[in-house]
Amino acid sequence: MRRRSLRLAVLLAALLAAVGLAQTALVVNGVPVDGSTSALVKGTSYAPAAALASALGARYFTDADTTVVTLQLGGHILEAQVATDPAKASVSGALHLDGTVVDGPAAVMQDGDVFLPVKPVAQALGGSVAYLQKQKTVVVVQPRAQLTGMSVNGSGAGQQLVVQLSAPVGYSRFYNQPVGTLQLHFDRTDVGSGVSGLQGDSFVRADAGSSGDGTDVRVQLAPNTGYHVYSLPDGTGFRVVVTFPPTNTAQAPLPHIVIDPGHGGQDPGINFPGYGSEASLTLAFSQQLQKLLQGRGFDVTLTRTGDYSVDASTRSRDGIGADLFVSIHGAVLPPGQFNAYYLSDASSVDSLTMAIRQNAQSAVQSQDVSALRRRILLGLVPQIDVGRSFADGLGTQLFQNGGYRAAVTTGAPLYVLGGAAGRGVLLEFSPQDLASDTLPAALAGALANLVGAGGATQ
Numbered sequence: 001m002r003r004r005s006l007r008l009a010v011l012l013a014a015l016l017a018a019v020g021l022a023q024t025a026l027v028v029n030g031v032p033v034d035g036s037t038s039a040l041v042k043g044t045s046y047a048p049a050a051a052l053a054s055a056l057g058a059r060y061f062t063d064a065d066t067t068v069v070t071l072q073l074g075g076h077i078l079e080a081q082v083a084t085d086p087a088k089a090s091v092s093g094a095l096h097l098d099g100t101v102v103d104g105p106a107a108v109m110q111d112g113d114v115f116l117p118v119k120p121v122a123q124a125l126g127g128s129v130a131y132l133q134k135q136k137t138v139v140v141v142q143p144r145a146q147l148t149g150m151s152v153n154g155s156g157a158g159q160q161l162v163v164q165l166s167a168p169v170g171y172s173r174f175y176n177q178p179v180g181t182l183q184l185h186f187d188r189t190d191v192g193s194g195v196s197g198l199q200g201d202s203f204v205r206a207d208a209g210s211s212g213d214g215t216d217v218r219v220q221l222a223p224n225t226g227y228h229v230y231s232l233p234d235g236t237g238f239r240v241v242v243t244f245p246p247t248n249t250a251q252a253p254l255p256h257i258v259i260d261p262g263h264g265g266q267d268p269g270i271n272f273p274g275y276g277s278e279a280s281l282t283l284a285f286s287q288q289l290q291k292l293l294q295g296r297g298f299d300v301t302l303t304r305t306g307d308y309s310v311d312a313s314t315r316s317r318d319g320i321g322a323d324l325f326v327s328i329h330g331a332v333l334p335p336g337q338f339n340a341y342y343l344s345d346a347s348s349v350d351s352l353t354m355a356i357r358q359n360a361q362s363a364v365q366s367q368d369v370s371a372l373r374r375r376i377l378l379g380l381v382p383q384i385d386v387g388r389s390f391a392d393g394l395g396t397q398l399f400q401n402g403g404y405r406a407a408v409t410t411g412a413p414l415y416v417l418g419g420a421a422g423r424g425v426l427l428e429f430s431p432q433d434l435a436s437d438t439l440p441a442a443l444a445g446a447l448a449n450l451v452g453a454g455g456a457t458q
């Protein structure tokens with residue numbers, strides 16, 4: 001009895017020692033981060049991905065099946081492949097910063113949680129990393145950024161305000177409606193000497209000042225202008241660019257609508273018994289829709305006018321500059337239901353699965369999809385918020401115009417929508433509805449309402 005408990009105690013002590021060896025503490029900018037470990041990959045400190053991202057001030061994203069995790073900080077995008085077997089974490093090309101490989105092992109999935117290698121991730125995002133042997137503690141320190149300059153590019157309505165930061169830091173924006181002021185807040189940032197307020201053509205003025213632990217840039221907007229903010233990596237720091245699109249569109253030219261009949265040629269799409277191929281259904285439907293919209297006074301073009309194949313990049317390019325780009329597909333759905341997708345990073349497992357399927361069918365290279373996702377995450381896709389309102393608006397209109405119900409309305413990184421950006425939607429209908437007399441008229445009415453009063457008779 002006694003001997004047995006002694007043996008247990010020895011075993012327990014050995015276990016504790018093993019656990020102790022595996023544990024390394026982690027401190028980021030003076031704040032402890034729980035859960036770090038060097039037991040996953042020998043000699044490499046790993047930390048829970050979401051906690052590390054948050055401590056670094058980065059936004060954290062994961063794809064549906066967690067094969068890649070993404071951190072976004074101050075205009076920079078770090079992507080890490082996720083290894084399910086820690087023994088396979090040490091592969092080259094596992095980490096990318098802004099699309100370029102950086103040294104370091106892959107992220108590791110352990111019991112459903114993703115862990116990131118602390119040192120390469122922190123360094124890639126501008127941090128310094130040190131190891132305190134005695135305390136078994138990894139210390140990460142990120143530099144404070146300096147707002148080194150504000151400038152204007154161009155003139156008139158196309159003018160941009162550019163804010164220059166010396167290191168990647170998190171930033172947020174806020175529109176103060178009552179006073180018409182756009183406020184950009186930069187974490188852990190000081191204002192450099194010599195930075196002074198600016199006046200512009202497309203905004204009234206911009207000023208930078210300290211705010212708490214960071215810096216605020218306040219931009220007084222001119223009447224009838226909106227704003228669009230995006231960030232770009234720039235050396236070790238980044239730039240934030242603000243554009244000021246006019247909100248008064250009374251003088252807008254005739255709206256241009258591009259309809260994209262899915263599939264064609266060697267790619268027939270789904271075969272619907274009794275209705276033929278998806279490619280032939282979408283073409284006939286799109287041609288009817290074109291006539292109806294032309295009848296309402298819109299300028300309408302098709303990406304495909306016969307049974308031939310058109311690659312995804314050509315379709316996507318055709319959407320550039322369009323007021324509305326509508327990609328038409330068939331799907332196995334009950335009549336009366338449809339799916340509506342707009343461009344965004346995946347918002348759910350289903351939407352990403354759908355995007356992977358669509359992108360794969362149109363033979364889009366995965367690096368092109370990654371590049372598109374990076375552009376989406378960086379806010380480089382213009383008018384991306386519009387796509388969601390188009391998709392939502394279509395749902396409402398199609399229900400009112402014919403009782404059609406949106407089974408799914410969601411965002412997905414769909415390559416074919418890249419050219420049209422926020423002005424693109426991809427719709428999937430049942431074969432019965434595509435072949436019907438009623439859907440073309442209902443959809444034409446809904447699209448005309450969405451694009452606005454541009455039609456000749458309205």
Ligand SMILES: [Zn+2]
Binds near residue numbers: 329
């Ligand atoms: Zn399709």
